[in-house]
Amino acid sequence: MRRDTILWVLLAILGVACLALVLNQDGRIVGLGEDEFASLVYLGTIGFGMAAALFLFSRTGLGQALRHLLVWIAVFAAVLAAYAFAPEMIAIKDRVMAVLVPGSVVALPNDGEHAQYLVTRGADGHFHLTGEVDGRPASFMVDTGASVIAMDTSTARSLGFHPDDLSFTNFVQTANGVARSAPIILDSVKVGDIERRNVRAAVTESDGLGTILLGMSFLDTLTSYDFRGNRLILTD
Incomplete structure (x- = not known):
């Protein structure tokens, strides 16, 4: 599996998760509360990323592996920031829904x-x-x-x-x-x-x-x- 493919899969997962949080109106997603769902996405993304990183590192040289590592660090930083500000993002989503609906x-x-x-x-x-x-x-x-x-x-x-x-x-x-x-x-x-x-x-x-x-x-x-x-x- 190529690095770009793995990255796009990860971004697709994050996109679907964000869309679910934005469109959700009853406070629960697939049986979980919004905070629990955000936590699951956060931990799942880290686990998926670590597994993908190990897979890629085993098939590339040190220099290319380091470049891949920097990409994954950037992705993890974005995921961490999204998780850290999840309550604020949910509050913003709620206010947007109040205006739109x-x-x-x-x-x-x-x-x-x-x-x-x-x-x-x-x-x-x-x-x-x-x-x-x-x-x-x-x-x-x-x-x-x-x-x-x-x-x-x-x-x-x-x-x-x-x-x-x-x-x-x-x-x-x-x-x-x-x-x-x-x-x-x-x-x-x-x-x-x-x-x-x-x-x-x-x-x-x-x-x-x-x-x-x-x-x-x-x-x-x-x-x-x-x-x-x-x-x-x-x-x-």
């Missing part, structure tokens, strides 16, 4: 006391994010003008509520004004790893919302929510 809720490094999550502003000027309501996937739009979590009747129906059984005797304040509504209690609302139980919500009488408004009945339970330009930081 609308609704992404990205965990931020924290001091161990409070978990923080990043959401970026959408093209329409609002903060959209994905999460769960009563264990079902849900799409939210942050609305500090809504006194409670609010949704229209079609959205409520998709979450298992029956609008015909609800009593639209209350009113809810939204960014679009006051709307007739029916009060409900959501067993669980989850955004990132932030989960709240028994959250007050309302179903509006019309079908005009098209999304779930993440109102103050959820936001007020957080330690803080900070708008920083085009970023929203949610602190558990």
